Amino acid sequence: MQIGEVLGEIRKNKNLKSKEVYKGILSRPAISRFEKGHSDTTAEKFLQILENLNLSLEEFHFLYDGNKANTDTMMISAYSEAYYAKDIPRLAALEEASRNHFDETSQIKYLHHASIIHLLRCNLSELPFPHKELAVIKNYLFHCETWHYYELVLFTNALDFFPEDAVDAVYARAKEKMTEFNQMKRYKNELFSLISNILVLQLEKNNLEKSLFYYDDLEKTVSTSDNRMYEHAMLLFFKELIGIMQQQEDTQKLTDIIQTFKLLDMERVAKQCAGLLETVRNNNA
Structure with missing residues (x-):
């Protein structure tokens, strides 16, 4: 389904009239095209529509994605369970899958998943300390001018592998950058x-x-x-x-x-x- 179709379905399920959701945002003909999936809208108008629907962006993404759980959360849960179970073959399979996803998509999060999983594998086996994998995560975190939820989770999951001085330095940076989000x-x-x-x-x-x-x-x-x-x-x-x-x-x-x-x-x-x-x-x- 297109974005407009999902929003139209949500509006109808909430028994909200078009004018209660789209007034000052879309014209009547534009509403019809939008909710039929024949046209799109700007990001600014999209956020206004979500607010009028009393819907958070996270809720919309969940519904738009077919009620699927967040893939990052699922991956973190999978490698955490494998680590605590000391299931090294499972960790190796998850690392390979993450690296393959990175090769296919070039999305940096998959490289981060692979790096953390490799760190965990090294912690359970005789593999040499993975300086290269730790550098991938450390360099990313230090070069982020602003931290958000993703960076916070990444740092937390790699924390045990950072030297103490790096933990203090990165934490100080995170604390400074996260102040404005503290109420969420x-x-x-x-x-x-x-x-x-x-x-x-x-x-x-x-x-x-x-x-x-x-x-x-x-x-x-x-x-x-x-x-x-x-x-x-x-x-x-x-x-x-x-x-x-x-x-x-x-x-x-x-x-x-x-x-x-x-x-x-x-x-x-x-x-x-x-x-x-x-x-x-x-x-x-």
Whole structure:
């Protein structure tokens, strides 16, 4: 279906009159041609139509694409599952598929997927450290004048392979560039994930100063009125871990949080938290 046909179907399903959607945007003859798929419109008018339909761009893309899940999200999920399952052949197949997509389309995101998957493969095997693949991601991120959701996710997924000074530098750049998007839920969720992962690295290294710095930034990404249980639970978990580093031993809350994740059938999160707790305890024994 053409864009106009999809929008026309949405308008009719919402029982909205043409004038309620197109007034001041398209003429009556133009509306008919547009909704029949015989003509197109400008990007500016398209966005105005979406607003009049009370429809987000992301929702429209989902409907226009035949209710298919985002292909990037599907790929990230696929290689994440393969990595945690230590399925090296599956990772190799996903890397090959991504490189083939890049060769066919020249879309840089497929090269990034392939590079990250290769990094993950190296982490599970005896392959030499993939400096070339890391450089692909690092160079892209450093040359982006403005970061958006894609860059944030890319950095988060490659985080474990960056040296510490590069993590601090790239994070500072991301934080500066992302300020204007901070109120968007999607960005706040990814920012929480990014800062959490950096904080985990600092906790594992027993770096109290940087742990406090990143914890403070993490706390700012969660509104006090926000009822997202996972984020608040993780915030409390990190706070208690920092308490252990400060010789304030009280692990009951940590144990309770891990148990809560288990009760919620979040076994992987519970296992990761238990492992981090053990590392921090050993570092401060």
